[in-house]
Amino acid sequence: MKLKQISVFLENRKGRLAEALETLAQAKINIRTLSIADTSEFGILRLIVPDPDKAKKVLEKANFTVKENSVIAVMVDDRPGGLAASLRVLSDANINVEYLYAFVEKSGEKAVVILRTEDVDAGIKALKTAGIGLLKAEQVYKL
Amino acid sequence: MIWNKQAECMPAHELKSLQLERLRETVRLAGENVPHYKKQFADMKLKPSSITSLNDISKLPFTSKTDLRDGFPFGMFAVPQSDIVEIHTSSGTTGKPIVVGYTRSDIDLWGEVMARCLSMAGTTRDDIIQNGYGYGLFTGGLGVHYGAQKIGATVVPISAGNTKRQIEIMRDLGTTIITCTPSYALYLAESAEEEGLLPRKKIKLRAGCFGAEMWTEKMRDEIESRFKIMALNIYGLTELIGPGVANECEHKNGLHIFEDYFYPEVISPETLQTLPEGETGELVLTTLSRVGTPMIRFRTRDITSLHREPCKCGRTVVRMARITGRSDDMIKVRGVLIFPSQIERALLEIKDVEPQYQIVITRPHHLDELEVQVELSKKMFSDEIRHIEEFRRKIEDNIERTINLRVKVSLVEPKSLPRSEGKAKRVIDKREI
Incomplete structure (x- = not known):
């Protein structure tokens, strides 16, 4: 019943969220749903995608810090x-x-x-x- | 391994009489030929003959970086330019560069002291040295080069930068010894991990001499455990000769200064009085055999202490402690004096924090603010905001405990801070004063 979720650390910097989403788009990964938790300093992007392992791999390759939960x-x-x-x-x-x-x-x-x-x-x-x-x-x- | 037992393990009384003889010769050479010293000695009515013991060195004036700058370009030379076979300059980041000249005998001397340093890392003629210090006007590259050639080792003069190539060379040529700045060594470790060479695969690296910037024991641990090598601290400065003034032996308890060529003192940067051995202050160095640009009581601005207790390696020359700061690099924030290295130590005391950081000083409303940007390591990242916030506060608290000043810590993405290929730029001062 557990579902894998991908979390991405986002520095509060212009365009960083778009870069993360573009990385997934290029890998043809369709986001089922997402949420963003944010503080004034940084944010955490949480994603549900059909292929979490692949999403983690492509994001890490693009230098994002990623965790699976x-x-x-x-x-x-x-x-x-x-x-x-x-x-x-x-x-x-x-x-x-x-x-x-x-x-x-x-x-x-x-x-x-x-x-x-x-x-x-x-x-x-x-x-x-x-x-x-x-x-x-x-x-x-x-x- | 000891390159020159006679010089490095000399009995104290022999060393002292050799130093005195060479000091007098240096004072004579400088006083007769270097315009700067000629004038200074005349003003002070100082004669080389007034130096009758090593303690008399305190009668001699200090030399500062400004003196060298004022003599730009050849004003500090003690020989005609035609006797100079090589020139180096300091980076000139704080104004006009300073120029030092080497005669053929100076280059020999340089090769000798660098051979001693590299031998401390166990280098023999069978080794392949990947020299990642910059070749050119910077002394790092050629200094290591001359030492390696003296030993007869195989030098790969790759110079600084071009990380991808560094990793390929390390793997394909089977480099056994590496020389570069410690921050670059960590950057190389990162890349080697990405290329799959670490954890150790297909590399033969055994040891390295790292210097040209301030670093910490924690960084040493990091370099040693990631590469599985012995990492030694090397010290030197362009004004004296370049790298090769001092180096750690395998016991890593301070850097042995090659006292037959460089005479060390530690002074109080405030009173300028010489401090007893063991006390912490600013390092002052006098060259004892340099001919091209002899240097008398040069104020290095480096903060250290001298220690003469016997070392297990058998060398008798004095050891200097790892440099903990610069008397002129201190940052004054809200009136408090801070060394960047203090902040680094505070950071690294916290588990999972990697030594990639930057200090930014601003003055938004007539009040100094200090921000420390720290890269969030993979291990620090949690899916929950409060865990990351806890991490951040822990770093802030630890820095506050160390420097008695509340700073703001910002976590930034891994690999987002600029990596240096030479000296790491840790402090960015945006204050308009």
């Missing part, structure tokens, strides 16, 4: 309180959420969010036990 793709009801219900499950299980961001596409009637918990395995277990749907990597790439 595991995240969880969670299906939530597309209605008020849908996401809150999932987060409540984690909170009740005492699992911290590091960050989350949403997917543009839906999976059927469900909205999809990418979520990172401090302990990814514990997060998956808690969500599954509560009957919340999770997506496998292949399913995510097909959205």
Whole structure:
């Protein structure tokens, strides 16, 4: 149920994000979703792509600092309180959420969010036990 | 390996009498032939005969870089220009360059002291030396060249720069000894890693003499562990001869100064008084056998200390500590004196930080601000902002503890700071004062 995510360190410098995205474009890697966390000094670009290993390779070759991480793709009801219900499950299980961001596409009637918990395995277990749907990597790439 | 046992392991009393004899000859030569010294000695009513012991050296005036600059171009020569067979100049980054001249005997002397340095790194005639110091007006390239030729080793005069070629030569020719600046050695390690030669594959490198810029023990560890070689510190300066004034032996506990040719003193840069051996101050050097441009009590501006406890290698000549700063390179920020090397040490105390940094000084609102840009190493990168922020704060705290001044640390992308092929430019002062 774990999903590989690529994180890229971006110095706060004009055009750096575009350079990272162009590098992926040249390698014909289609980004499924992304998020940017930023401070005044630097940013971290987080990406979900169909071929994370290849993405890591081409970015590193272009001198970017890259890390691979595991995240969880969670299906939530597309209605008020849908996401809150999932987060409540984690909170009740005492699992911290590091960050989350949403997917543009839906999976059927469900909205999809990418979520990172401090302990990814514990997060998956808690969500599954509560009957919340999770997506496998292949399913995510097909959205 | 000791190149010249007689000179390097000379008993103290013999060394002293040799030094006195040579000092008197140098004072005579300079006083009679170098306009600058002729005038100075006359003004001070100083005669070579007034030098009767080594302690009398304190009667002699200091020579500064400015004196050499004022004599531009040939004003410091002690012989007619026709006796000079080679000229070198300092980089001239701080004004007009200074010119030093070498007679044939000076070139021999240079080869001799450089042969001693390279022998400390274990160099023999069977070795292949990749000489990555710049050839030309800079003394580094030719200095190593003469020493290597004296030993009879095979020199590859590749000079500085052209990193890709350096790596190919290292692999294809099976270089065993390398000479270059320490910051360039680290840059070469980076490239060698990218080319797949490190961790050690297809290279025969055994040792290196690194110098021409200030560096730290941490950088030595880094060079030694990445290349799996012995990295020795070499010291010299254009005004005296170039590289070859001092070099570390395999025990790495200070640099042996070749006292039969160079007389060292350490003075207080404030009072200009000579300090007792062991105390830290500015290094002052006098040439004892140079003919072309003899140098009397040259103020090097390098901060060090002298040590005479016996060394395991058997050499009896004095050792100077690794240089920790320059009396004129100190940065004054908000009234606090700082050596860039202090910041470097503070940085390198933190695990996973690589010695690639730059210090930028600005004065945005009439108040100095010091920013230290540090490259984020792969190991430092985390997917979570707070981990990176923690790293940054840790560096800031450690620098503050070392220099008692809060600085701003910025993390920049790996390999984004300019790499030097010669001396690393660590400080960028943007203040308009």
